[in-house]
Amino acid sequence: MTTFSRRKALALAGAVALATGLAAATPVLAQDCEKVDLTFTFWGSVNEKNDIENAVKNWNTNNPCIQVKPMHIPATGTNYVQKLTTMIASNTAPDIGYLGENQAFQWATEGKILDLSPYMGETPDQQYIKSTIYKAGDTLMGTGLATGVMLIYYNKDVFDAAGVPYPPAKADEAWTWQQFVDNAKLLTKDRSGKNATDPAFDPNAIDTFGVTLPSWWGGWYPYVMSNGGQFANEDGTALTLNSPEAVEALQGFQDLIYVDHVMPNPTQTSSLPTGDVLMQSRKVAMSMDGMWRVTDFAKLGINWGVGVLPKWKTAETVVLSVPKVIFSQTKHPKEAYEFYKYISDPAQVGLFKSGLWAPHEKAYFTEPDLLKTWVQAEGSAYPPEAMDAIVDYTLNHAPQQAPVYQLKNIGQIMSEAVEPNIQQIMNNKATAQDAMDKAVATAQPMMQGRW
Known part of the structure; x- marks a missing residue:
């Protein structure tokens, strides 16, 4: 979708629809559909844990047919990867999750990460901040959670x-x-x-x-x-x-x-x-x-x-970003992708306004209406100097x-x-x-x- 379309969508519907398909907070399936359960693994501080759990709670409230279980796994040492390795080996892998870059590239080449090309199509890399699109050979792992x-x-x-x-x-x-x-x-x-x-x-x-x-x-x-x-x-x-x-x-x-x-x-x-x-x-x-x-x-x-x-x-x-992946063992790839889109949508998820994440699309750093969904949002956690120290710094002083x-x-x-x-x-x-x-x-x- 074009930049103009995003502005129009925000103005008319109060939400943002991006090329990667950022999700609305309304139910994605009919109320009488068969309920699907998904697991989302993540790490982070106490504040990050609370922010993620609130975002998932908001999703579950508005999407009764796709219920997501948040699973916080401390990232100390190799603990997170060991836990996921055990889950994959026992055929109980999560559906969606954070994954460190090193492990993500390795597992993508081993077929443990779902190729999102059928869902995302031709990803226009120029729309994104550097280091937020992940590809391992022909496998498109997707985007990061956000940028920082x-x-x-x-x-x-x-x-x-x-x-x-x-x-x-x-x-x-x-x-x-x-x-x-x-x-x-x-x-x-x-x-x-x-x-x-x-x-x-x-x-x-x-x-x-x-x-x-x-x-x-x-x-x-x-x-x-x-x-x-x-x-x-x-x-x-x-x-x-x-x-x-x-x-x-x-x-x-x-x-x-x-x-x-x-x-x-x-x-x-x-x-x-x-x-x-x-x-x-x-x-x-x-x-x-x-x-x-x-x-x-x-x-x-x-x-x-x-x-x-x-x-x-x-x-x-x-x-910096962190790969956000869908694991190939998921039995519900379509539904997993719906939540995948939602969790990185600044118009839907308070993690951006709270200062945990910055968006990964350049439009959110340049368009006034989109800046108001995170760094300039009412009640945002960012100090006034963030427009220079974060927005301009990210856009214009991170060349590599x-x-x-x-x-x-x-x-x-x-x-x-x-x-x-x-x-x-x-x-x-x-x-x-x-x-x-x-x-x-x-x-x-x-x-x-x-x-």
């Missing part, structure tokens, strides 16, 4: 007390990496109240850290991109994380902990609560995380905001697809080559150069090209 970019969250009260300006919301005003480090030092305080620029500062007695950044690839890869680095070469046959550009960015990441003393080390992190709770207790000033954490920060009752990431050379972020959406065998490459050596960097066991040289050598036999 990596951001900096911050406690405005901590910034005000330190006299530090807030992280910019506009990408063209992004802090340089050095400005970021300098400000993080001013925000880092030891137990005697001295900041990290003071010669008498005690790095072994830090009371407030300037920043927390995640150690998974979403935490460091945006800075590699910002510095002109790449994950792999053009044809996907070699890892390139040992390039000067990538190494410089990764060394800067390590230095935040061991040179600048503005970020907790992995041992400290393992004993600390999540970034939002640390910010609430004023134990951290800034926390880098995904856009989906808006729903958590909005419920803290603190004076918070969001800004764009600091830059090395160019202001860049990475767009993330590596997990491009490379074959990415699961093994990550788990056996990249992640162990990133941990060496984070634990100060190796320089970024040495760790990435090892990662590149280890990954070489695993490189199989791009999808």
Whole structure:
């Protein structure tokens, strides 16, 4: 359906119908139809669990003939995949579910994921934000749940007390990496109240850290991109994380902990609560995380905001999504697809307004009426700066697809080559150069090209 048709549908019917067939909240089958039961598996925080369960409850109320059972499975370690593996092996696979990229591509090639080409037809990729359409060979797995970019969250009260300006919301005003480090030092305080620029500062007695950044690839890869680095070469046959550009960015990441003393080390992190709770207790000033954490920060009752990431050379972020799949074991593919459409519809599902998800179609980032279904909706969880730090940032400053959406065998490459050596960097066991040289050598036999 065209962009004009979407606007017309919204104006006349109070709902949005997209090319992928976003569902209305009215029953999709007649009231006297045979009842169908479906299972939808997902992971997430307590807030995400509540939001998903409310969305499913809304569906079940309006679709009595297609009842969906939400099944929350914690994503700690390999728990989620192990649970689904067991369900598939016992022929009790869920009908619809979240699925990590690594597993999704593998299972799609093994026939465990339903090919949605008959339902979605020729998918117009240009309609979608990068990294939200999933294809493994000839199998169209479908779309992601939504989109999300990596951001900096911050406690405005901590910034005000330190006299530090807030992280910019506009990408063209992004802090340089050095400005970021300098400000993080001013925000880092030891137990005697001295900041990290003071010669008498005690790095072994830090009371407030300037920043927390995640150690998974979403935490460091945006800075590699910002510095002109790449994950792999053009044809996907070699890892390139040992390039000067990538190494410089990764060394800067390590230095935040061991040179600048503005970020907790992995041992400290393992004993600390999540970034939002640390910010609430004023134990951290800034926390880098995904856009989906808006729903958590909005419920803290603190004076918070969001800004764009600091830059090395160019202001860049990475767009993330999670595959939303229908499992090939489903006995009700048509009905499963109806719910599949519904759960990613901003006009129907409160998960978008609550700040958990951003839409995956570009029209929702450009058309005024569609912006009002999520980021500018009445009662939305987004702070005012979100139009710059999320909407513009997503559209205009995320030029690359993330590596997990491009490379074959990415699961093994990550788990056996990249992640162990990133941990060496984070634990100060190796320089970024040495760790990435090892990662590149280890990954070489695993490189199989791009999808």
